[in-house]
């Protein structure tokens with residue numbers, strides 16, 4: 001994917017404020033601080049398009065970005081944060097389910113996991129939601145620069161065991177080295193292409 005333009009469109013919490021359903025959409029999900037924003041920035045070749053932060057749980061909004069005037073990327077609010085008010089945590093589930101269940105242009109979700117961590121209950125619940133809503137899903141395992149090749153293989157086995165995902169359904173990525181960037185775009189393209197005929201038939 002050759003990215004020629006990428007712009008912030010808007011933030012939203014509820015459907016009335018989402019941008020119109022004009023373009024195929026890819027949403028990025030994962031726990032707070034896992035590297036969602038960094039992944040999107042690498043994909044679009046823009047260091048600061050999506051704000052990255054070392055303070056988990058800051059961005060409890062859906063953030064929409066338009067790429068090449070025809071593809072929407074959505075940075076979904078992270079989960080698993082400890083230090084946010086209970087009221088905010090309670091909003092998260094309904095906000096996420098509403099988006100996943102209602103967004104007709106949603107072509108696929110990229111679920112991001114950390115190579116160094118055992119997937120959490122929330123990661124597994126997210127995978128179950130995606131399956132329940134029949135949303136094509138790509139699992140990207142990020143921060144691979146932080147572990148050796150040996151450790152990577154070991155952790156991939158842990159992730160496969162905890163999530164039930166086959167090993168070949170995970171892509172390895174690093175925002176630091178940019179390893180995996182082309183593979184992620186390639187897989188997104190395949191998932192969107194597979195989804196397109198149904199969207200046309202609607």
Ligand SMILES: Nc1nc2c(ncn2[C@@H]2O[C@H](COP(=O)(O)OP(=O)(O)O)[C@@H](O)[C@H]2O)c(=O)[nH]1
Pocket residue numbers: 030031032033034035036037038039051052053054056078142143144145146173174175176
């Ligand atoms: N070494 C390394 N650090 C990363 C990588 N991806 C993200 N980070 C760092 O992890 C922190 C959280 O990243 P961010 O993209 O804001 O995570 P988000 O909360 O999921 O959007 C930041 O300090 C990033 O610089 C990566 O692939 N490798």
Ligand SMILES: [Mg+2]
Pocket residue numbers: 036037038051052053059075
């Ligand atoms: Mg972020």
